[in-house]
Amino acid sequence: WILFQVHCHLIFLFFSASSQINFVLLISRQGKVRLTKWYSPYTQKERTKVIRELSGLILTRGPKLCNFVEWRGYKVVYRRYASLYFCMCIDADDNELEVLEIIHHFVEILDRYFGSVCELDLIFNFHKAYYVLDEILISGELQESSKKNVARLIAAQDSLVEAAKEEAGSISNIIAQATK
Amino acid sequence: QDSVERIVEDAAMDLSLNPFSSGTRLRDMIRAIRASKTAAEERAVVRRECAAIRAAISDNDQDYRHRNMAKLMFIHMLGYPTHFGQMECLKLIAASGFPEKRIGYLGLTLLLDERQEVLMLVTNSLKQDLNHSNQFIVGLALCALGNICSAEMARDLAPEVERLLQTRDPNTKKKAALCSIRIVRKVPDLAENFMGSAASLLKEKHHGVLISVVQLCTELCKASREALEYLRKHSVEGLVRILRDVSNSSYAPEYDIAGITDPFLHIRVLRLMRTLGQGDADCSEHVNDILAQVATKTESNKNAGNAILYECVETIMGIEATSGLRVLAINILGRFLSNRDNNIRYVALNMLMKAMAVDTLAVQRHRVTILECVKDADVSIRKRALELVYLLVNDTNVKPLTKELVDYLEVSDDDFKEDLTAKICSIVEKFSQDKLWYLDQMFKVLTLTGNFVKDDVWHALIVLISNAPELQGYSVRSLYKALQASGTQESLVRVAVWCIGEYGEMLVNNISMLDVEEPITVTESDAVDALELALKRYSVDFPGDVTKLSEDTSNCCAE
Numbered sequence: 001w002i003l004f005q006v007h008c009h010l011i012f013l014f015f016s017a018s019s020q021i022n023f024v025l026l027i028s029r030q031g032k033v034r035l036t037k038w039y040s041p042y043t044q045k046e047r048t049k050v051i052r053e054l055s056g057l058i059l060t061r062g063p064k065l066c067n068f069v070e071w072r073g074y075k076v077v078y079r080r081y082a083s084l085y086f087c088m089c090i091d092a093d094d095n096e097l098e099v100l101e102i103i104h105h106f107v108e109i110l111d112r113y114f115g116s117v118c119e120l121d122l123i124f125n126f127h128k129a130y131y132v133l134d135e136i137l138i139s140g141e142l143q144e145s146s147k148k149n150v151a152r153l154i155a156a157q158d159s160l161v162e163a164a165k166e167e168a169g170s171i172s173n174i175i176a177q178a179t180k
Numbered sequence: 181q182d183s184v185e186r187i188v189e190d191a192a193m194d195l196s197l198n199p200f201s202s203g204t205r206l207r208d209m210i211r212a213i214r215a216s217k218t219a220a221e222e223r224a225v226v227r228r229e230c231a232a233i234r235a236a237i238s239d240n241d242q243d244y245r246h247r248n249m250a251k252l253m254f255i256h257m258l259g260y261p262t263h264f265g266q267m268e269c270l271k272l273i274a275a276s277g278f279p280e281k282r283i284g285y286l287g288l289t290l291l292l293d294e295r296q297e298v299l300m301l302v303t304n305s306l307k308q309d310l311n312h313s314n315q316f317i318v319g320l321a322l323c324a325l326g327n328i329c330s331a332e333m334a335r336d337l338a339p340e341v342e343r344l345l346q347t348r349d350p351n352t353k354k355k356a357a358l359c360s361i362r363i364v365r366k367v368p369d370l371a372e373n374f375m376g377s378a379a380s381l382l383k384e385k386h387h388g389v390l391i392s393v394v395q396l397c398t399e400l401c402k403a404s405r406e407a408l409e410y411l412r413k414h415s416v417e418g419l420v421r422i423l424r425d426v427s428n429s430s431y432a433p434e435y436d437i438a439g440i441t442d443p444f445l446h447i448r449v450l451r452l453m454r455t456l457g458q459g460d461a462d463c464s465e466h467v468n469d470i471l472a473q474v475a476t477k478t479e480s481n482k483n484a485g486n487a488i489l490y491e492c493v494e495t496i497m498g499i500e501a502t503s504g505l506r507v508l509a510i511n512i513l514g515r516f517l518s519n520r521d522n523n524i525r526y527v528a529l530n531m532l533m534k535a536m537a538v539d540t541l542a543v544q545r546h547r548v549t550i551l552e553c554v555k556d557a558d559v560s561i562r563k564r565a566l567e568l569v570y571l572l573v574n575d576t577n578v579k580p581l582t583k584e585l586v587d588y589l590e591v592s593d594d595d596f597k598e599d600l601t602a603k604i605c606s607i608v609e610k611f612s613q614d615k616l617w618y619l620d621q622m623f624k625v626l627t628l629t630g631n632f633v634k635d636d637v638w639h640a641l642i643v644l645i646s647n648a649p650e651l652q653g654y655s656v657r658s659l660y661k662a663l664q665a666s667g668t669q670e671s672l673v674r675v676a677v678w679c680i681g682e683y684g685e686m687l688v689n690n691i692s693m694l695d696v697e698e699p700i701t702v703t704e705s706d707a708v709d710a711l712e713l714a715l716k717r718y719s720v721d722f723p724g725d726v727t728k729l730s731e732d733t734s735n736c737c738a739e
Contacts, residue, residue, distance in 0.1 A: 019395065019451065033257055039327065041293050048259050065558045066522040095494075097487035097527060098447050101437065105444075124210055126257070127250050130286055138326040138358040139365075141395050144388040145444040146434045153351060157316055161279045 019094055021102070021140035022074065023050075024133065025087040026122065031055045034084060034122045035129055039140030058085055068096050079103050083119050106136055109147050113154060131157070206250050213258070226260055234264055245272060246280060249287045262291055266298050273305045281309065281317055285324040294330045303333055310340040315349050322352070326359035334366040338373065345377045350386040357381070357392035361399045371404035379411060382418040387435060387442055390422065394448040401455045412456050416466045419456075423449045423470050427477065438482035446474070450491040457499030464500040471496055475508045480515070483523070489516075490527055497531075497538050510535065510542045517549050522558050529553060529564040536571055547572055551584055555592075562596055570603050578611045582621060589628050601625060601632040609640065615648055616694075619655060627662045630669025638671050642678060653692035656683040657700060663710055673714045680707055 023042070026035040033051060042050060057069050058078050069076050071089075077099040078087040086103045090096070107117075113132055114121040122129050135150045136143055144150050209229055216222035233248045241248075249272060252265040269291060272284025292299055302324075309321035322344065325337060341363060344356040357378070364371050378400060381393040397415060400407040426445050435442040453471070457464040474492050479485040489512055496509040513535065516528035529550070532543050550572070553565035573581055585604050592600055604625055612618040622641050626633060645655045659676040667673055680687060684707050690699050 019398075019448070033259075036257060037290075037327075038293065041295060043293070043295075044259075044261065051259075064522075066526045066560050068523070068526060068560055070560060070563070095447060095487060095491055097483055097490050097523065098444070100523070101443060101484055101487055105437075123214075124207060126254060127283065127286060130253075130290070131282070134286070134323050134327075138323055138355060139362040141358050141361060142391055142444055142448075143354055143358055145391055145442050146387060148434050149351075149388060157278070157282065160316060161282065164277055164279050 019098070019141060020091070021099070021137060022089040022091070023140075024137070025051065025054065025085075025089075027051070027055055027059070027085050027087070028119060029059065029083050029085070031059060034119065035126060035133070037130070037133055037137070039137075054087065058087060067100060077103065081107055084122070102136075102142060105145075105147070106133065109136065109150050112147065112151055205244075206247055206254070209251055210254060213254075222258075226255055226258070229255065230260075230262075230264075237264065237268060246283055249283050253287055253290050256291055266291055266296070270298070270301055270305070273302060273309075278314065278317060281320055285320045289324055289327045292328065294328050299328065299330060300332065303336055306333070306337060307340060310337065310344065315352055318344065318352055319355050322355035322359045326355065326362045329362060329366065331366040334363040335370070338363050338367070338370050342373060342377065345374070345381065350384070350389050353381070353384075354386070354388040354392040357389065357396045361396050364396075364399050364403045368403035371400045371407045375400050375404075375407040375410045379414045379418075382415055382422065387445055391442075391445050391448050394419075394422075394445070394452050398448070398452045398455050401452075408456070412460060412463055415452075416456060416463055419449050419453060420467060420470050423453075423474065427470070427474055438484040439479060440484050440488065443484040443488050446488045447491045450474070450488070450495045454495040454498040457495070459500070461500045467495075467499070468502060468505060471501070472505060472508060475505070475512060480512075483521075486516070486519075486521075486524055486527075490531070493531055494534070497535060506539065510539065514546060517546055517553075522556070522561060525553060525556070526558070526561050526564060529561065529568055533564075533568050533571065536568075543568075544572060544577075547577065547581075551581070554585070555588055559593075559596065563599065566599060566603055570607065573607050573610075575611070578607065579617065582607055586621065586624050586628070589625065597629050598632045601629045602634070605633060605637045609637070612644070615644065615651060616654070618644070619651060619658070623658050623662055626669060626672040626675060627666060628669075630671035630673075633671045638675050641675060645679065646682075650692060651694075652679075652683045653686040653690070654694050654697060655679055656687045657690075657697065657702075660687055660702060660707070660710065661700070663714065667714060667717070670718055673718050677711060677714050680711055 020039065022038075022040045024035065024037045024039075025033070027033055036047065036051070038047065054071065054076060057071060058076070061069070063080075067077055067079055069078070070092075073092060074089050075092055075094070075096060076087050076089045077096050078085050079100060080086075086107060088099050088103060090099055110117045110122075110129060110132055113128070114125070132150070132154060135153050144153075209225070212225045213222055216225060229251055233251060236244055236248055245268060249265070249268055252262050252268070256262045265287070269284050269287040272280045273288065275281065275284070288299075288302065306321050306325055309317050310325075312318050312321070322341070325333070325341070329337070338360075341356050341359050344352055345360065347353055347356070360374050360378075364374065374396065378393055378396050381389065382397070384390055384393065397411055401411055423446065426441055426449075429441040432441045435445075437443050440446070450471075453463075453467045457467055471492060474488065475496070478488050478492070480489055493509045493512050496505050501509075513528055513531050516524050516531070519525055519528070532546065532550070535543050547569075550565050550568050553561050554569060556562050556565065569581060569585070582604065585600065585607075589597065589600055589604065604621070608618055608621045608625075619641075622638075626638070630638075645652060656679045659672075659679045662672060663676045667676070684704075686692065687702050687707055688704055693699065
C-alpha cells in the first residue's frame with residue numbers, strides 16, 4: 001500500500017520537471033541582507049518572515065554539512081563565499097547540484113565584474129549586482145551559460161549609461177562657459 | 181552680478197554632479213545606515229531620507245529621481261515600507277533615456293510584486309519599450325515582464341513577445357524565450373501560440389538561446405497536451421543532436437566548467453527528454469543511446485559532472501527505458517551513495533526514494549549503506565535516510581532494521597530523537613502481530629525516549645496489553661524493571677504505573693511467566709514504594725484515580 005502511494009506521488013514528481021528558482025537571497029554572516037530577488041509572489045511581510053527563518057536555519061549550520069536545507073517543503077541550496085551566504089530556493093524535486101553550479105556561475109561573474117568582489121562591493125554597488133543577476137536569471141530560469149556574454153552585455157549597458165552621463169556633463173560645460 | 185553668476189554656476193554644478201550616478205549622496209546614506217549603532221538610530225536615518233525623498237516626489241524633482249530610486253531600493257532591502265516610491269518607478273520607466281529606464285525597471289521588479297494594481301499602469305510603457313529600436317531597452321522590458329507580470333499583462337503583451345522570438349539578436353531572443361515561460365505559466369491557454377517558434381528555435385547555435393528555448397519547450401509541455409504532442413513529433417531528433425554535439429564537444433573555454441562543455445545545456449536537454457519520453461515508448465527509444473552515452477561518459481569527480489549524472493538518472497527512471505539503461509542508472513546511484521561528498525550522498529538518497537517505485541529490489545540491496553546514513557553527522561542526510569529506511573521496511577527485514585534504529589536511538593542527537601522515535605513507533609505498530617516483539621520494542625523506546633512518544637502511541641500500547649492476558653505478567657514485570665533502572669521518562673512512568681496498578685498481583689507473585697523470563701522478587705511494599713516514588717516525581721494526570729491506584733495495589737497485593 002505504501003508502495004502504491006509512493007508510486008503515485010513519484011509519477012507526479014517525475015512529470016513536473018521544473019527548474020525554477022523561487023528566490024535568491026544573499027545574507028552576511030551577521031544576518032544582514034545584501035541582495036534579495038523574488039521570482040514567486042511573496043508579500044513584504046512574508047519576505048521578512050522568510051528571511052528571518054532562513055537566516056536562523058542556514059547561519060547556524062556547521063561547515064561540514066551538505067549545502068541543502070529542507071524548509072517548508074522546499075529546498076534551499078546555499079554556499080558560503082567569504083562572509084556571504086548565497087542562497088537559492090527551489091522546489092523539492094529540482095536538481096540541487098545544478099543550482100550549486102548556478103550559484104557559482106553568479107559568483108564568478110560578480111567576481112570578474114567587480115574585480116575580486118567583496119561584501120563591500122555588493123553593499124555600495126548593490127544596484128549593479130542586481131543588473132548582473134538580471135543577465136543571469138529571468139523568472140527564476142537560467143538565461144546565459146557564457147560568463148563572457150554576460151560580461152559583454154553588462155559592459156555594453158554600462159557604456160550606454162556612461163555615454164549619457166558625458167552628454168549631460170557636456171551640456172553643463174556649455175552653460176558654464178556661457179556664464180564666464 | 182556676482183550673485184547671478186554664482187547662481188548659474190551652482191546650477192551648472194548641480195547638473196554636472198550628474199543625476200545619473202548615485203554620487204556621494206547614496207554612498208553617504210549607506211554609510212550613515214552602516215554607522216548606526218542601534219535599530220533606533222538606523223530608523224532615524226531612514227526616516228530622514230524617506231522624508232527627503234517624499235519631498236522630492238511631491239516637487240516632481242527630475243534631477244535626483246534616479247538617485248532617489250537607488251536609495252529607495254536600498255531602504256526596501258532593509259525591510260522598510262516604500263510604497264510611496266512606486267509611482268517613481270513608472271516615471272523613470274516612461275523617461276526616454278536608457279539610464280532612467282534601467283533603474284526604473286529594476287525598481288519596478290524590486291519594490292512591487294505582481295499582485296499590485298500599480299503594475300498595470302506600466303503596460304503601456306512596456307509595450308512601447310518592447311518595440312524600441314534600442315535592443316537593450318527591449319531587453320529591459322522583457323526582463324521586467326519576465327520577472328513580474330500578472331496574468332492580465334501576460335495576455336496583453338504576449339503578441340509582442342511572440343514577435344520578439346523571431347528577432348535576429350540572440351540576446352533579445354533568449355530573453356523573449358524566458359519571458360514566454362512566465363507568460364505560459366500565468367496563462368497556460370497561450371501555450372499553443374509558442375510551440376511552433378519554440379520547436380524551430382531548437383536549431384539555433386547560440387547557447388543562451390538554446391538553454392532558454394529548451395526550458396520554454398519543457399514549460400509548454402506542462403501547460404498543454406497539444407504542445408506536448410507537437411514537440412514529441414518535432415523536436416526529439418533535434419534534442420538528441422544538441423546533446424550529442426555538446427557531449428562530444430572539444431574544449432570550449434567560454435562554456436567550460438570542470439572540463440565539461442556547458443553542463444547547464446546538458447541538464448536542460450535531459451530534463452526536456454524526460455518530459456517528452458514519459459509514457460511514450462517511441463520517444464524513449466529515440467533517446468536511449470544518447471542517455472547511455474551521457475551516463476557512461478560523464479566524469480563524476482566534480483559537482484558539474486555529478487549534476488549531469490543526477491539529471492540523467494532522473495530521466496532514465498522517468499521514461500520507458502530499457503533494462504540495460506536502468507541498470508546503468510542504479511549503478512550510478514550505488515556509486516553516489518558511497519561518495520565522500522555529502523552533497524552527493526544526500527542527492528543519492530533522494531534518487532533512491534524515487535527509485536523505490538521503479539525497482540524496489542535494487543534499492544533494498546543498498547539497505548546497509550542507507551542505514552549507515554541514518555547515523556550521518558549531517559541532519560539533512562539523517563532525515564532523508566530515515567524516511568527511506570521507513571519505506572524499505574518489510575516482513576523479512578523489520579526486526580534487524582528496528583534493532584539498528586533502536587540501538588541508534590540511544591546515542592542520537594536530541595533534535596533527531598523525536599523523528600526517530602516517531603518512525604520506530606510507527607514501524608513497530610505496523611508489525612505488531614508479533615505481540616511479544618512489539619512489547620519489547622515499545623518498552624525499550626519508552627525507556628530511552630518516552631518523552632517523545634506521542635499520547636496515542638502509548639494509549640495503543642495500554643490497549644494491547646489489556647487485550648493480551650497471556651502477556652500481562654510479562655508486561656508488568658518488564659515495566660517494573662524499567663522503572664527501577666531509569667524512571668525518568670514520563671510516558672514510561674505513566675504506562676508503568678497503570679500496569680502495576682492493574683496487574684500488581686502478577687508482579688508480586690510472578691504469575692504467567694514466559695519461558696524467556698527469569699523470576700524476580702518483588703514484595704508488596706516494593707511495588708507500593710515504586711508507585712509512590714513515581715507519583716511523587718510526576719504529579720500529573722494518570723489514567724485512573726491516583727490515590728485509588730495505590731490503595732488498589734496495596735489491596736491487590738494483600739489479597
